[in-house]
Amino acid sequence: MPQKFDPINFSEEISADPQCNATLSSDRYTSNEFMNKEWERLWTQCWLFAGVLTDLKEPGDFFIYDIGRESIIITLNDNNNISAFYNTCQHRGNKIFTEDSGWVKQISCPYHGWTYGLDGELKKVPDEELFEGGVCKKEKSLKEVNVDVWAGLVFINMSDNPAPLKTFLGTIMDQLNPYHFENMELVKHQSVTLDTNWKTARDNFLEQYHVDFIHPQHASFVDCCDAQNYLWPFGHSHTWVESPVMNPRYDMPEEPPDYMKQYLIGLELDPEDFNGKVPDIRNAVQKQKRIIGKKLGFDYSELSDEQVSDVFQYDIFPNIFMTIHAERLWIFGPRPHGADPNKCIFTKYSLMIPEDKIRDKDKGLELLPGSYDYSYSDTRVEHEVFTRQDVIEGRNSMTVTIDQDIHYLNDMQAGMHSRGFDKAILSKDEERVQHFHDWVDNWLSDKSLWSKVSNSS
Numbered sequence: 454m455p456q457k458f459d460p461i462n463f464s465e466e467i468s469a470d471p472q473c474n475a476t477l478s479s480d481r482y483t484s485n486e487f488m489n490k491e492w493e494r495l496w497t498q499c500w501l502f503a504g505v506l507t508d509l510k511e512p513g514d515f516f517i518y519d520i521g522r523e524s525i526i527i528t529l530n531d532n533n534n535i536s537a538f539y540n541t542c543q544h545r546g547n548k549i550f551t552e553d554s555g556w557v558k559q560i561s562c563p564y565h566g567w568t569y570g571l572d573g574e575l576k577k578v579p580d581e582e583l584f585e586g587g588v589c590k591k592e593k594s595l596k597e598v599n600v601d602v603w604a605g606l607v608f609i610n611m612s613d614n615p616a617p618l619k620t621f622l623g624t625i626m627d628q629l630n631p632y633h634f635e636n637m638e639l640v641k642h643q644s645v646t647l648d649t650n651w652k653t654a655r656d657n658f659l660e661q662y663h664v665d666f667i668h669p670q671h672a673s674f675v676d677c678c679d680a681q682n683y684l685w686p687f688g689h690s691h692t693w694v695e696s697p698v699m700n701p702r703y704d705m706p707e708e709p710p711d712y713m714k715q716y717l718i719g720l721e722l723d724p725e726d727f728n729g730k731v732p733d734i735r736n737a738v739q740k741q742k743r744i745i746g747k748k749l750g751f752d753y754s755e756l757s758d759e760q761v762s763d764v765f766q767y768d769i770f771p772n773i774f775m776t777i778h779a780e781r782l783w784i785f786g787p788r789p790h791g792a793d794p795n796k797c798i799f800t801k802y803s804l805m806i807p808e809d810k811i812r813d814k815d816k817g818l819e820l821l822p823g824s825y826d827y828s829y830s831d832t833r834v835e836h837e838v839f840t841r842q843d844v845i846e847g848r849n850s851m852t853v854t855i856d857q858d859i860h861y862l863n864d865m866q867a868g869m870h871s872r873g874f875d876k877a878i879l880s881k882d883e884e885r886v887q888h889f890h891d892w893v894d895n896w897l898s899d900k901s902l903w904s905k906v907s908n909s910s
């Protein structure tokens with residue numbers, strides 16, 4: 454049964470409205486004091502998306518999640534359980550792994566050779582007799598970090614007793630389960646270093662007010678003017694944009710614009726059938742995708758018509774937003790720098806349904822026409838790391854739209870340092886920005902709802 458698309462209801466006890474009306478003054482983006490408070494009360498308390506389960510296929514596979522001043526090892530142990538540990542040796546604190554990911558039989562510190570099992574237990578101390586009284590293996594095992602997995606996405610939490618991930622995400626999980634992200638494959642992994650605060654990057658993707666100005670190409674594909682927003686506890690939010698449709702601010706064209714034509718042809722629809730009937734395209738696409746999906750073996754039956762055609766963005770507080778098509782998941786997110794509020798790393802994971810389900814070249818069938826910024830591979834895709842300048846000069850790209858956003862982020866941060874700027878003023882179209890910052894304030898306050906929920910669970 455396709456799910457009906459409804460706003461999410463969190464349970465009664467976590468339906469609190471933060472009501473703080475955060476003032477978006479420049480210091481929250483630029484000051485070390487604010488950054489340090491965020492580290493103590495937000496980053497180390499929150500569930501954080503850390504990576505994808507497809508990186509943990511066999512016991513011994515691991516990946517590293519670097520966040521702020523911390524580095525976390527996430528690994529699959531011999532019992533096929535996922536464990537997470539601080540990437541710090543318990544001998545004298547050396548950072549154990551310096552690579553992004555890999556496979557190991559056991560976890561060995563390269564400095565003096567202390568060796569731990571995949572479950573973090575200390576196994577071997579070279580020349581242990583040199584330590585007076587020996588070394589307590591239990592006390593000196595790797596320090597654990599909470600870890601949980603949902604829909605193929607790995608989350609960690611550095612606090613002592615957090616409420617479960619399920620409490621944190623609420624029924625966002627139920628709403629997204631029908632997409633089955635766990636069946637998708639990682640086809641691209643990219644990171645760009647930016648000279649901007651992590652929240653400046655988040656703000657950009659929490660509003661559509663800028664779309665007409667820096668993304669003019671969207672006018673012939675999505676209706677950002679009528680986007681529907683939903684605001685949820687703990688700082689999560691969601692926006693829903695109809696597609697493929699025309700931006701209603703412009704005159705309706707007689708025939709489909711070029712971008713829609715290509716999309717229709719890819720779906721085996723004749724653009725000429727829609728001359729004078731451009732508003733009918735969205736509905737036709739919803740029907741046609743289900744037909745082609747059947748031929749390719751991709752099952753849309755759990756998804757609503759809106760989920761088959763439209764663009765859904767889910768903002769999971771604090772560190773990611775997911776842009777979702779039925780066939781593709783993009784996960785974007787900034788990670789703060791450990792010591793400089795003016796820097797962050799912005800990462801994108803691209804996941805797709807398996808290649809044989811998205812297209813059949815011989816039969817000329819495809820479900821997401823014109824969207825081939827990825828490549829399927831038998832081996833793990835390379836993690837591409839680049840700079841904003843690489844994007845501006847065309848050496849790397851996160852898609853045209855994201856590149857356009859990346860152009861502005863450093864300039865936003867620079868402007869906030871000016872003596873001529875005091876605080877932001879927000880429109881109705883920027884309500885998700887306000888909501889996000891209200892919840893940042895709630896997390897930082899003594900009345901943090903998450904602490905209350907965690908302490909009572």
Ligand code: FES
Nearest residue numbers: 542544545562565
């Ligand atoms: S710091 Fe790791 S073995 Fe010495």
Ligand SMILES: [Fe+2]
Nearest residue numbers: 657663668858
């Ligand atoms: Fe944008």
